[in-house]
Amino acid sequence: MHELSIVSSIVDSVTETLAAYPGARVKEVRLRVGALASVIEDSLQFCYEIATRDTPLDGSALVVKVLPVRMHCDKCAEDVEIASLQSFRCPRCGEPLTDMRQGRELEIDSIEIDQVEENV
């Protein structure tokens, strides 16, 4: 259960970004999370509510996009999605796969904010 420390990092990064947008309110924070990133969305959501309290992120929604594991298959000469996390083999030719191209991401993709217009 390291989701709380992950969410705390999210709050820090977003708060830093907000410095450039004074008075802005955060509506949504969008993440890209690989299927092998070892975080659980339910735990993230649970921690998010607690960790954003009394911060500029209070009341915002956390949207998690899960990225499937993609590996490169030398034999097929292309990237393939593995059928399950219990078998790192090419779903087409059965070749064991070691070259991961996607699946461990843990990123803030973007945030949606409401901003008071300047010079109004």
Add this chain to the structure above:
Amino acid sequence: MTTRIVELRQGILKKNDELARSLRAQFEASGVLVLNLVSSPGTGKTEFLQRTLRELINSGAKAAALVGDLETDNDARRLAASGAPVRQINTHGICHLEAEMIAKHLDGWKLAELDYLFIENVGNLVCPSSYDLGEKIRVALLSVTEGEDKPLKYPTLYNSADVAVITKIDIAQAVGFDRDAALRNIAEIRPGVRIFETSAKTGAGMAEWLAYLAQQRSAK
């Protein structure tokens, strides 16, 4: 009021990753081989590491260890019996080690005088896999008492391993360990990974493991 989207495209663990990268550069420049040992609690990491340290020191190598636990310095005291310099990292509830904890605990150690530095992570099969500590080799351990399907249950961790170590093979028969299934499951999650079958108690498999360490160190 206007609504806008601000692109961040930023790693959530960016601070940890950046610090880990600088640690890795520091380790490489010093010529010390750094290994990060991960497994569930009770796999026998400390026993395995204690034997490894003792044998390395007896052979004239210079090895040190950092050991992570939520509380107590019991493991550091056990490991120090090997004669190696050992420091305990108490995480006080945090379920994994982070690069910053490593950086803090290296203070005063002359890395250039070390051949090997072992980092024994907090016993946990989930969280440590997300945190780069700047190690060169991540070692995932599995004991014969844990069930052969553990790699299938925790693919995030076993897939991130550079090498796998099976521990406590001296009691494999007594606990009905299915060796073929274990080897097959590890290979299914991490194809081609080198697997050592060891017993810290009898010393079985330790010669191969120590030869691997020496070879990895000279390959630097």
